[in-house]
Amino acid sequence: MPIFDPVVDPGSSFPELLRRVGLARDATVHAGLSIDVPHATTCVALRYADGVVMAGDRRATSGNLISHRAMEKVVPADSHSGVAIAGAAGPAMEMIRLFQLQLEHYEKVEGTGLSLEGKANQLSSMVRGNLPAAMQGMVVVPLFAGFDQRRGQGRLWAYDVTGGRYEEREYVATGSGSLHAGTVIKVGYRTDLTRDDAINLAVRSLWEAADADSATGGPDALRGIYPIVATITSDGWVQVGDDDLASRFESLASEVRAR
């Protein structure tokens, strides 16, 4: 059981605790070595009247092969925030796991949760910590979104590989299909979107990204695999059900057929 002297106590930081007990996993890869690993792709998040919508496709690719069809790149970080990740799947999933753990660890140790901005900052330092691996191609670029209970509004952040953190007011997109997905949202965005409109816009953005980007997966009706779409409001994280998504994609498809 880890007990520390006050001067070296890691406080409420779980990553720091891992370093203290020698369990931190080194992000550095040997220079000149570039390895081919599965990559996760397109994720978006946008604000609407009651909060935010987050969405991401399910495909992971390794070169020109599909390595995984049902990856969950959009996950709740805690009850009122979510994180979406594009990039090298292994380090990305590890980062999500560590991030979720850190938020819960902080809450338990301190007896109160981090502020939403504090959470965004925490993720920023994790992305920065991955920079040496990013230089070898293991890039991880997350999105962070949540409902700020102190301010009573949804908020969004985009990141770059160096841990740069950019709060956006309308929408954010990351991954290989982000250009197409982002453009769809940009064109359809209004400040007074309802929940239904916002989900439809997110669904359409992923549809168009999948249509134009081979690394982005579309709705897979054959296997019943649909993108992950979730809303975060004052009531917390709520994932949109597959049946709901299936009917939204179906009406989108019939609209495209009628063009």
Next chain:
Amino acid sequence: MTTPFYVAPEQVMKDRADYARKGIARGRALVAIRYVDGVAMVAENPSETLRKVSEIYDRIAFAGVGKYNEFDQLRVAGIRAADLKGYQYSRDDVDARTLANQYAQILGNIFTHEMKPMEVEILVAEVGTLPDGDQMFHIMYDGTVMDQKDVAVLGGDAESIGERLREGFQDGLDVAGAVQLGVRALAGPDRTIPVAELEVATLSRGSRRRCFDRLSDAEVTGLLV
């Protein structure tokens, strides 16, 4: 050079135990009661911010009485141990028994090797997926571990509180019954404890991953009527 006086080991241990017991008896008591959905913990605690009961892991809670800074240090160590184990292996591998043993090691070591024993008594409770799996470990200042089945009492005046608890306990209590019993046992026959001075938390079975709930004053008032 002066030769230190010989003191018999029995005397040293007895003095330390007396010292720890005195420190613990100064504080107010805490009880834990098994009920149909898990474990309810009720403490007499005038502070709204310095907690005696808290969450360690998904199905595990911690409660401490005695010197606040000492049991709080143990609480944080428990959270760290649990989170590290869950990270290294799996969330399913974190259990109360291992934590209780680790706590016992620490408390036992401090009791025998340090100048001053810790003036604390702690409880590690775990709620199982089925009622059979509910566990309560009561750990003393000297590292003694006791496995409690239905009820546990920590802190000063444990004997009379324990008597009242065991008298009122029955299988199949609901949460309100358990909290009422706890408050009644803590207060005794000629005293009532205001809700603002109660700290109540539960570990309850259910579909949620995190089973720990801290009840607000309004919720406690609702359970006591």
